[in-house]
Amino acid sequence: xxxxxxxxxxxxxxxxxxxxxxxxxxxxxxxxxxxxxxxxxxxxxxxxxxxxxxxxxxxxxxxxxxxxxxxxxxxxxxxxxxxxxxxxxxxxxxxxxxxxxxxxxxxxxxxxxxxxxxxxxxxxxxxxxxxxxxxxxxxxxxxxxxxxxxxxxxxxxxxxxxxxxxxxxxxxxxxxxxxxxxxxxxxxxxxxxxxxxxxxxxxxxxxxx
Amino acid sequence: xxxxxxxxxxxxxxxxxxxxxxxxxxxxxxxxxxxxxxxxxxxxxxxxxxxxxxxxxxxxxxxxxxxxxxxxxxxxxxxxxxxxxxxxxxxxxxxxxxxxxxxxxxxxxxxxxxxxxxxxxxxxxxxxxxxxxxxxxxxxxxxxxxxxxxxxxxxxxxxxxxxxxxxxxxxxxxxxxxxxxxxxxxxxxxxxxxxxxxxxxxxxxxxxxxxxxxxxxxxxxxxxxxxxxxxxxxxxxxxxxxxxxxxxxxxxxxxxxxxxxxxxxxxxxxxxxxxxxxxxxxxxxxxxxxxxxxxxxxxxxxxxxxxxxxxxxxxxxxxxxxxxxxxxxxxxxxxxxxxxxxxxxxxxxxxxxxxxxxxxxxxxxx
Numbered sequence: 001x002x003x004x005x006x007x008x009x010x011x012x013x014x015x016x017x018x019x020x021x022x023x024x025x026x027x028x029x030x031x032x033x034x035x036x037x038x039x040x041x042x043x044x045x046x047x048x049x050x051x052x053x054x055x056x057x058x059x060x061x062x063x064x065x066x067x068x069x070x071x072x073x074x075x076x077x078x079x080x081x082x083x084x085x086x087x088x089x090x091x092x093x094x095x096x097x098x099x100x101x102x103x104x105x106x107x108x109x110x111x112x113x114x115x116x117x118x119x120x121x122x123x124x125x126x127x128x129x130x131x132x133x134x135x136x137x138x139x140x141x142x143x144x145x146x147x148x149x150x151x152x153x154x155x156x157x158x159x160x161x162x163x164x165x166x167x168x169x170x171x172x173x174x175x176x177x178x179x180x181x182x183x184x185x186x187x188x189x190x191x192x193x194x195x196x197x198x199x200x201x202x203x204x205x206x207x208x209x
Numbered sequence: 210x211x212x213x214x215x216x217x218x219x220x221x222x223x224x225x226x227x228x229x230x231x232x233x234x235x236x237x238x239x240x241x242x243x244x245x246x247x248x249x250x251x252x253x254x255x256x257x258x259x260x261x262x263x264x265x266x267x268x269x270x271x272x273x274x275x276x277x278x279x280x281x282x283x284x285x286x287x288x289x290x291x292x293x294x295x296x297x298x299x300x301x302x303x304x305x306x307x308x309x310x311x312x313x314x315x316x317x318x319x320x321x322x323x324x325x326x327x328x329x330x331x332x333x334x335x336x337x338x339x340x341x342x343x344x345x346x347x348x349x350x351x352x353x354x355x356x357x358x359x360x361x362x363x364x365x366x367x368x369x370x371x372x373x374x375x376x377x378x379x380x381x382x383x384x385x386x387x388x389x390x391x392x393x394x395x396x397x398x399x400x401x402x403x404x405x406x407x408x409x410x411x412x413x414x415x416x417x418x419x420x421x422x423x424x425x426x427x428x429x430x431x432x433x434x435x436x437x438x439x440x441x442x443x444x445x446x447x448x449x450x451x452x453x454x455x456x457x458x459x460x461x462x463x464x465x466x467x468x469x470x471x472x473x474x475x476x477x478x479x480x481x482x483x484x485x486x487x488x489x490x491x492x493x494x495x496x497x498x499x500x501x502x503x504x505x506x507x508x509x510x511x512x513x514x515x516x517x518x519x520x521x522x523x524x525x526x527x528x529x530x531x532x533x534x535x536x537x538x539x540x541x542x543x544x545x546x547x548x549x550x551x552x553x554x555x556x557x558x559x560x561x562x563x564x565x566x567x568x569x570x571x572x573x574x575x
Binding site: 196 | 339343393394396397398400401412413414416417420421423424428432470471472473474475479480483
């Protein structure tokens with residue numbers, strides 16, 4: 001077997017309460033992805049971003065045009081991730097405003113091809129398609145490689161054993177996690193170029209315009 | 210080292226008095242600020258250029274020409290001239306004319322503007338912002354340096370046998386700065402031509418400013434205009450002073466909290482922590498400004514934003530007096546300490562150098 005490969009997994013959770021069912025779902029997903037990566041002989045590193053911690057900085061960035069040092073570090077972490085688990089509560093038929101604010105401020109170029117697992121929580125199963133109708137297009141816009149399985153967890157899912165058509169929450173988590181792990185394993189680790197350290201020479205820029 | 214003020218030219222309601230100046234008042238206020246700059250011993254006044262309310266300075270050379278007639282030493286500049294949506298032929302003509310009228314006391318700073326609809330209003334596409342900045346500036350340079358220009362590009366009618374008049378004063382084109390807050394492409398452009406690079410750092414944290422200026426300096430050397438520490442760097446600054454720093458904070462806070470740029474966002478304290486905004490005593494302003502050198506190295510031009518966010522004119526003029534009397538003389542002295550002799554001053558027209566020398570009573574170098 002070849003040397004152990006490494007991949008970075010970043011969880012972005014837009015849960016509001018502490019603890020939140022959104023974070024609960026995020027943790028279940030990250031544990032499952034971690035397991036699948038290890039099964040593929042990949043050593044994952046995990047970082048969890050709670051957007052609640054950055055709520056003020058996100059608003060300030062939107063208003064002033066620049067991120068605080070802490071938010072800059074967080075944005076850099078997401079862009080450097082080899083895979084992202086993005087989890088939000090569903091509010092008013094879509095992801096929460098806090099969740100959107102964060103992805104409004106992520107550099108789109110840095111997301112191209114990045115494996116992403118989308119997941120959401122809500123009070124009832126009636127909101128489950130918000131994952132497909134709202135979250136999936138957002139990440140399609142970012143040119144992310146969104147996994148085929150989006151995971152939605154209604155409150156009742158935490159206590160019952162499954163739906164004959166779609167399997168239990170545990171099964172859906174496992175399926176989505178396996179897809180993300182496979183997609184992360186298949187892709188080279190992210191390398192980010194520094195446009196300040198290695199500028200495109202003027203003549204090249206001028207010719208390319 | 211040059212010190213000065215730059216004005217955006219916004220018409221903003223004074224959040225304390227609740228009063229909004231008229232355009233007429235704001236235009237006269239900008240002139241008063243420029244005259245005050247010369248009076249208190251600053252070197253530079255720079256006006257913004259905007260083509261939409263609530264801003265008044267749509268016609269920079271008209272204003273600067275008027276100020277030129279009422280001043281003797283002040284260098285008239287822009288912050289910024291829209292290289293994207295102005296016809297470079299008109300920029301070449303207007304600023305060469307201004308240069309003649311002002312006896313060479315003119316330079317300008319190229320910028321791309323910050324309001325999307327200005328592009329379509331002037332027949333351009335914002336997606337071409339960087340290509341426009343490149344092509345238009347390239348033409349502008351040629352118009353000032355070649356008597357007869359044949360030119361063809363993507364964004365304007367071709368020129369055959371065109372001569373831009375008047376020719377630059379004594380054949381010396383105005384010095385050009387390139388201003389950009391976040392685009393490495395513009396730092397690269399400034400370096401390529403050996404022009405100045407101005408970072409309007411007042412809205413950005415110092416780590417970012419350091420990276421932009423470092424990039425410009427490294428590339429300036431790469432293009433063999435001199436060593437990295439000889440590149441021509443300008444910075445913004447934003448200050449409000451009272452003898453007692455708590456008074457300064459108390460008086461400035463409502464202007465900060467309602468300012469068009471950052472109002473409703475971070476607290477004054479957080480913003481001061483993250484950007485060069487300094488609200489406090491003159492000594493605090495001195496200490497903070499001297500710290501800029503730690504970030505970008507020895508630099509050539511320091512412009513302060515004096516008037517904005519509805520600050521009344523009398524307070525602005527008072528702030529400028531404090532700058533001229535209490536702050537800038539100390540900055541001049543301290544910035545000169547340990548400044549290597551190889552670090553140049555910002556280029557000015559030879560007539561400006563000669564006039565300064567004559568005023569100082571020394572002989573004019575041949």
